[in-house]
Amino acid sequence: MRKKARRYAPIYLMALPALLYLLINNYIPMGGMVIAFKNYQYNKGIWGSSWSGFKNFEFLFKTNDAWTITRNTILYNLAFILLDTIMAITLAILLNEIRSKKMKKFYQTVMLLPYLLSMVIVSYLVYGFLSPDQGYVNKTILAALKSDGQNWYARAGIWPFVLVFVHMWVIVGYNSIIYFSTLVGIDRSFYEAADVDGASMWQKICFITIPNLKPTMVTMCLLSIGRIFYSDFGLFYQVPLNSGALYDVTSTIDTYVYRGLMQSSNVGMSSAAGVYQSLVGFMLVLFANWIVNKISRENALF
Amino acid sequence: MKQTNKGFRIGAHIILGIVSLIVIIPFLLLVSSSFTKEQTLIAAGYSILPRELSFEAYRYLFAGAGNIFKAYGITFLVTAVGTAAGLLMTVLLAYALSVDGLPFRKGISFFVFFTMLFNGGLIPTYMMYTNVFHIKNTIAALIVPSLMVNAFFVIIARSYFMSSIPSAVLEAARIDGIGEIRLFFEIVLPMSLPIVATIGLMIGLGYWNNWTNGLYYVTDHNLYSVQQLLTEMVRNMQALQSGEMAGLDPAAVKNLPSTSLRMATAVMSVLPVMLIYPLFQKYFVKGITVGAVKG
Structure with a gap:
């Protein structure tokens, strides 16, 4: 026993800093979720404030906000999952057809670039196109068509398309590399056999490539479905420049929680929204993982 | 055909x-x-x-316009300290979890893994860091919250240690009587450079690009990172154009950087990443695919 303790003590010591960090950064805030059930007052703190039961949740779900942010979060995620997957697989298949090693590397390098940017920079790039005074769309494209420029940051109608496009622009190279690495692993002899049988390119894609990609595709989609209650805060906060005129189509649960905390000081309702997100999100992860487990055991998270 | x-x-x-x-x-x-x-x-x-x-914008920039030097200094410092500390903590924990026969290994692994499934969300995290640790407007606010140790990287590193370091090597070293800590730094770490480089790059990129910690915890201009400076520049510009002048700091309006200066600042914030990226592309790609394959 003593010997065992001495043998493993240094190992526990090595684990300790990171475990302490996770305890503070991740576990204590879980306990702090009780704030959603309190009548929070700054001067009394979380523990001093009185209990309010489910009042905050009642208020939240009585507003239109709850519906808007849930709808936006889920619909955007569904659009992302569908379009990003189709696009990423298409690009991976095309990339796989390129014989020249140099060009292959070039395309990969370029397509991965957006993933390295912060959302602040992405918002600058979007602003470069959509800025009302100096943007490329107003000043160059619309001017050439003799059309009047628009204040894009006040026109809600275009933003669902802008955000879906921007998300695709950022993530598609990243996702296609994942699919591409699966493609590289497909046994070449399948294709050679198909060539002997005179299969067309299209037939080879439909009957060899896609079926081989299916496990990766299913896993990636299910994991995204597990995250469907979460949104990329930067995409919905930075890219529309937090413009008030666009809140109806750019508010997600994450931006709502942030604004409740920092801008409108509505801690009660936004912490209720946070708990709503954590709990539903948690159930969805478990559910998605349960399905992955049924389909392909080795791809499950746990 | x-x-x-x-x-x-x-x-x-x-x-x-x-x-x-x-x-x-x-x-x-x-x-x-x-x-x-x-x-x-x-x-x-x-x-x-x-x-x-x-080249006017760059001339202004290098003359120190718009606090850019200070912001650069902050970003470099935060990235260096955060990445070094985060990476060290990550690989140490990952190694501990890879040691065969460690008592409570399963429980500790679950403790780490669970943080990927569930979290308390922004508000409790914010309350804890500001009210308990009083982190607001300190350099620690840019380094500590959320970025340092990510369970995902711990799990990736652990599976690398378990699959790529032959247990015979570890056994031989232990029989020679080498201590666990020396064993890790002198034998395990040198054998694991690819995964350490990959995780280090990912953590480093996270720090370099981070703007949320600044947004949540920093209001002091002296502590602005490049990303936060950029956020504020475009917000001021936008507010000015849409006439939402209320609540805008008059000093900020007077010193409003010109458009090209703003763009030059953005270019300078991307440049280091773009310079490093081709050199380490192999590791970036590895980081992506290793994640997809699961830890």
Whole structure:
């Protein structure tokens, strides 16, 4: 026993800093979720404030906000999952057809670039196109068509398309590399056999490539479905420049929680929204993982 | 049949070429705007190639306009300290979890893993860091919250240690009586450089690009990182244009950086990443695919 303790003590010591960090950064805030059930007052703190039961949740779900942010979060995620997957697989298949090693590397390098940017920079790039005074769309494209420029940051109608496009622009190279690495692993002899049988390119894609990609595709989609209650805060906060005129189509649960905390000081309702997100999100992860487990055991998270 | 293959390949080149252009054009817009004369930008807007070349913005930038040097210093410091500390903590924990026969190993692994499934969310995290640890407007606010140790990287590193370090090597070293800590730093770590480089790059990129910690916890201009400075620049510009002047700091309006200066600052924030990226592309790609395969 003593010997065992001495043998493993240094190992526990090595684990300790990171475990302490996770305890503070991740576990204590879980306990702090009780704030959603309190009548929070700054001067009394979380523990001093009185209990309010489910009042905050009642208020939240009585507003239109709850519906808007849930709808936006889920619909955007569904659009992302569908379009990003189709696009990423298409690009991976095309990339796989390129014989020249140099060009292959070039395309990969370029397509991965957006993933390295912060959302602040992405918002600058979007602003470069959509800025009302100096943007490329107003000043160059619309001017050439003799059309009047628009204040894009006040026109809600275009933003669902802008955000879906921007998300695709950022993530598609990243996702296609994942699919591409699966493609590289497909046994070449399948294709050679198909060539002997005179299969067309299209037939080879439909009957060899896609079926081989299916496990990766299913896993990636299910994991995204597990995250469907979460949104990329930067995409919905930075890219529309937090413009008030666009809140109806750019508010997600994450931006709502942030604004409740920092801008409108509505801690009660936004912490209720946070708990709503954590709990539903948690159930969805478990559910998605349960399905992955049924389909392909080795791809499950746990 | 050969013919259709060739046709398909040309089609692939065309589509990938178009996609590459769609990726690159916004970058060109950013870079050329930073090299364009301010008056031209105001009159004719941003352009994909500079209409009237000017290095004015960069001259201002390197003369120290707009607090850019200070912000750079903060970003470098935060990235260096955060990455070093985070990486060290991550690999140490990962190694501990890879040790065979460690009592409570399963429980500790679950403790780490669970943080990937469930979290308390922004508000409790914010309350804890500000009310308990009083982190607001300190350099620690940019380093500590959320970025240091990520369970995902711990799990990736652990599976690398378990699969790539032969247990015979560890046994032999232990029989020689080498201590666990020396064993890790002198034998395990040198054998694991690819995964350490990959995780280090990912953590480093996270710090370099982070703007949320600044947004949540920092209001002191002396502690602004480059990303936060950029956020504020574009917000002030936007507020000015849409006439939402209320609540705007008058000093900030007076010192409003010109458009090209703003673009030049953005270029300078991307530049280090773009310079490092080709050198370490192998590790970036590895980081992506290793994550997909699962830990």
